Amino acid sequence: MFPLQIAENIYDVGVQDWAVRDFHGYKTERGATYNSYLIMDEKITLIDTVKAPFTEELLANISKVTPLDSIDYIVINHVEPDHSGAMPVLAKACPKAKFYITMQGKKEAIQHYGDIFAFEVVKDGATLNIGKRTLTFASMAMLHWPDSMATYSEHDKILFSNDAFGQHYATSKRFDSEVNQDELFYEAKKYFANILWPYAKLIGNALKKLGGLDIKMIAPSHGVIWTEHIADILRCYSEWGSGVQDGSLVIAYDSMWGGTEKLARAIARGAANAGIVVKVFKMGATPNSTVAAELFTASGFLAGSSTLNCSMLPNMGSLLIYLKGLGAKGKKAAAFGTFGWAGGAQKDMEELLAKSCFDAVEPGFNCKWTPQQAEIEAAEKYGYDFALKLKAE
Template sequence: MTQKIANDVYWVGVRDASLVVFDIVVPTEHGTTYNSYLIKGEKHNVLLDTSKKDFSETYFANLEEICPVKEIDYVVVHHTEPDHSGALKELLQRNPDITVIHSRPCRKFLDNLLNQDFKSWVISSGDTLDLGGKTLKFFVTPFLHWPDTMMSYLEEEQILFSCDFMGAHYTTEKTDSILNSALSEEDHKDMVEAFEFYYSMIMRPYNEHILKAIKMLDELEIRMVAPSHGMVMDKNPQQFYEWYREKANNYLVRLQSKRATIVYASAYGNTARVMEFVREGMEDAGVEVDVFDTSSAPMEQIINSIELASAVVFGTSTINAKAPEPIFSVIANLVVLNVSGRKAAVFGSFGWSGEGITMCEDLCRAMHMKLEQEPFRVQMTPSDEQLDQAREWGYGLGLKVLG
């Protein structure tokens, strides 16, 4: 099934209602769509993205309904993740004369994806393609969410083809339409939830880049947003766009923050005791501190706090030569944030070898966090003297957080 969404603009994508997990870690309660669009001009026909390879048969059948592949002149690859570029190789096999339009960083990805020669046009922001009666304008918007991401804007129809930005893993069998204006109120609520969840799982690490893109896109009149997943937003596109701006502002909030997040795991209360004094020291230095015990704090709260903190402090026990699982779990969940360059420090109590502390430090380094000082280690139960030292260690760290 295909759909005309504006004058000479067609949705030719595919629905994947049965998808339950996307990219290994993203649950997709409402399935998803792989959106592809065809624009027919008086001079040229241009295809925007393709689909996941597994859906090639349906995809090409849809596409041929609107335009024979032989009559397509250009394909815009907004991003090379295989959910959108999976059918590209077959497209070029069917018509090797098609010119691939892409960003500069995309070139290498395309070479590695296709392993063949192809006609290529590297665009810069502001470049336009005259389709005959229609003008497509391009924007390079890196890291939304890959280095190669770009977007297109159809001037005459005021449609922003936004790639994964403003996307949602959502589809429903209750309507054949791809437009959000066709959803019932109840389904629209589900769609909005999926839209927000998509941001929190996929776009959230890139707030800084969202703000950069928005600065460029603000010049556009946007009547419709056509992302690469989920519904095309003809109803209230501006509202969704502003929602993104507000979320992305968290990046600026964090830059000005004087906050630290302490996350700790403690079996017998030794690391917990050290934590109290580290916290006191940091607060004495003037830092606002959020503390989370991994055995009771909801993961979402921990991650939300880290998002807005200028430093992350891990307190860890050592169990069987490792940091305990909840510490690894917090680190794994940092996948939805960008912690590169973030200030960090580690403390903990151990019995005889203390690998938990070392592992935690190694992982911080691997995530390009900035370890501010040597870890604070205590063997078994901290003495009063060690607790004083913990406070001093926290105070010194606090000054670095503020500095």
């Protein structure tokens, strides 16, 4: 079976990882892909590689199009191992190949794999003529590693965008128009929230840099290739990068004996009665990355936990540490929960919320043991009032 030709003399030689379900804490329920693109021109060029366990499959895909030792250039847009894992094997299998990479990428590759490559360091705006085509390299530093760059082929009007515009989404179809649109844009949003959120303020400048390019195709390193919905994903990135919010409230909680769960349900009822969209997640049953995807465009966040050994339950600690890493800016937040003979969960949650850069950590709601009817009603009122604060923004 011959690799898919995505444009004239350009082949998709990457792989689908149908089985992966965890990407350093990011739960990939729909799997992932490691995209690699082979350009057949006067100088045969490979754009990006794959995760190390899939190296043999990459080599087999390339060999169906051209002998491995015919490759002249290998462009490494990003050296994180899911992109670069096949580099050491390629260095041996493609003896004449030069590896085009940023200076930061070179340093990281040598540290990770050893000094075994024929590197050509490229700067922002540098070009490489490969025959009919001239490739232009655009620095995308901190989107999402310091070494990151994108590669543009003016001849084909294709942007090989690296992590930008990607999705962890394994599918037998390779183009955006061929897959379920709700799934696609959800996975694109989830990817942005869990990978690019800490660097969202850099998106605007990156889009300006790309704005002068005539782009007919975006070929990312993960997920499907954009052809029909390029304007839509560019608009989404513009909105996501500027912190656009939808006014919704995310409630995430864990409960020991059901008291905190009762409060979560009561608070959610109150907030919904104020006319906003509320989404409720019980931790342990919900991956942190799913909460992050929903919180990313929400306006408010409520974290709930019973007290265990003077602190929060472990599942809530995991979530709040995860959100701290993402730097969840621009939202109101608060903590709630129940305790027995001593508290502590609310204080610890509030400290982590503050460290996560939430705009405001509001006064929370807490009660002892199982909430009684009066406390349930007070929790509903608390949710209603918190929702009104979100609506007032």
